[in-house]
Structure formats: C-alpha cells, structure tokens
Amino acid sequence: MRIVKRAGAAHLKVMKKQPNPANELIPKSPTLERLQAAARNCKACDLWKNATQTVFGEGKATAKIMLIGEVPGNREDIEGKPFVGPAGKLLDAALAEAGIDPTEVYVTNAVKHFKWEPRGKRRIHQKPNAAEIAACRPWLDAEIAVVRPRIIVCLGATAAQALLGRDFRVTQHRGEFLKSSLSPVVMATVHPSSILRVPDEKMKEDEMGRFIADLKRIPKSF
Numbered sequence: 001m002r003i004v005k006r007a008g009a010a011h012l013k014v015m016k017k018q019p020n021p022a023n024e025l026i027p028k029s030p031t032l033e034r035l036q037a038a039a040r041n042c043k044a045c046d047l048w049k050n051a052t053q054t055v056f057g058e059g060k061a062t063a064k065i066m067l068i069g070e071v072p073g074n075r076e077d078i079e080g081k082p083f084v085g086p087a088g089k090l091l092d093a094a095l096a097e098a099g100i101d102p103t104e105v106y107v108t109n110a111v112k113h114f115k116w117e118p119r120g121k122r123r124i125h126q127k128p129n130a131a132e133i134a135a136c137r138p139w140l141d142a143e144i145a146v147v148r149p150r151i152i153v154c155l156g157a158t159a160a161q162a163l164l165g166r167d168f169r170v171t172q173h174r175g176e177f178l179k180s181s182l183s184p185v186v187m188a189t190v191h192p193s194s195i196l197r198v199p200d201e202k203m204k205e206d207e208m209g210r211f212i213a214d215l216k217r218i219p220k221s222f
C-alpha cells in the first residue's frame with residue numbers, strides 16, 4: 001500500500017511517558033485478558049466514579065485492523081462492550097458494506113469509561129477532555145502493543161488528535177494513509193455518531209457513502 005502523508009511529529013509530545021497511575025496497573029506480561037481485568041480497577045481519572053464499568057476494547061489479539069473511537073456511550077456503559085449502541089450498529093453496517101471481515105477488527109476507545117451529564121432522565125454523552133485522554137492512554141498503548149495492528153483507523157477527531165497530534169484535522173486528511181510509530185499505517189475518518197446526527201436523510205446517505213469509501217481503503221490482505 002502507498003503511504004501518502006507523513007503525520008506531524010506533534011504526536012511524539014503526547015507519547016512521552018508521563019507519571020500516570022494507569023501505568024502502575026499494566027501487567028508485566030500483558031495479554032488482552034490480563035489488560036481487561038486490570039482495567040476494571042482503574043481510577044486514574046475521575047470518570048470511573050459515574051460510570052457502571054470499564055469498557056475495554058474487544059477483538060482478537062491477532063486482528064490486523066484496530067478501530068479507535070472516543071468514549072463509550074450509554075449502551076456501552078451498560079453492556080460493558082465498545083460500539084454496541086446506535087453508533088456501533090452504524091459502524092457494523094459500514095464495515096459490512098466495505099467488505100471487512102469483523103473478526104479481523106479490534107475495536108476500542110481512547111477513553112474507557114462513559115462520560116455523561118444528566119438531562120432529565122437521560123444520560124447525555126460528553127467529550128472527554130485532554131487530561132482524561134492522557135490518563136487513559138496507557139490502556140490504549142498497551143492494547144496497540146499486544147495487538148500490533150497493521151492499520152489503525154481513528155474514528156473522529158478525539159482519537160485522531162490523541163494519536164496524530166492536536167493540530168491534526170480529520171476534515172483535511174480523512175482517508176489518507178499516514179505514517180506513524182504506532183502501526184505501519186494510521187488512517188483517520190469521521191466518527192459514526194457524526195453520521196447519525198446528520199438531520200437531512202439525503203446528506204446522511206452521502207456521509208455514510210463517504211464513510212464506507214474510507215473503510216474500503218483498508219487493505220483486504222496484509
């Protein structure tokens with residue numbers, strides 16, 4: 001595959017190991033099972049306090065494709081699995097349309113506890129801030145180290161900026177193959193939730209088409 005763009009060096013800054021309580025929890029010989037078990041006890045930021053459970057990534061350690069979202073939503077918080085709510089359904093449909101074997105995909109989030117605020121009886125998703133993303137980073141780094149995906153796909157600006165630097169703009173570079181120290185290729189596209197929020201049906205269809213087109217760029221064999 002041809003790598004067209006080199007990601008800025010900005011991400012090196014966020015990759016520097018800061019003292020971080022989550023680092024203390026990472027098992028010495030990590031496997032996905034051990035990591036998931038350890039992450040259940042994480043209190044490295046305050047998000048665990050209002051969440052039901054840690055939502056760790058899911059998929060095989062041998063997966064070649066890693067998809068990274070932002071933060072679990074209401075449904076994910078209840079079920080304890082990533083992308084099982086409305087955004088996950090849209091993502092599943094797009095992956096199927098793109099002809100991607102779901103068993104080759106590892107799915108996770110930049111932040112592993114649901115962040116929300118109450119609105120009436122509903123729990124409304126909130127964006128994680130930079131401190132929360134940094135606090136949760138050891139889990140993501142450990143997942144990448146165990147899975148060693150051939151391609152990482154950042155779903156939305158939160159994941160993209162966490163991995164590629166704060167100056168990265170999905171709108172300018174979506175679908176491009178970017179070089180990174182994290183995996184042979186990194187690509188960024190929109191977050192499936194952004195498609196769900198498009199009010200106009202025709203525009204929503206168009207956006208879904210663009211999303212599928214981005215996912216189709218993922219190589220079928222490595």
Ligand code: URA
Binds near residue numbers: 083084085088
């Ligand atoms: N949105 C995300 O970013 N991640 C999920 O797991 C669900 C919705």
Ligand code: SF4
Binds near residue numbers: 112
């Ligand atoms: Fe730990 Fe991440 Fe949960 Fe914060 S969001 S408590 S860093 S697992």
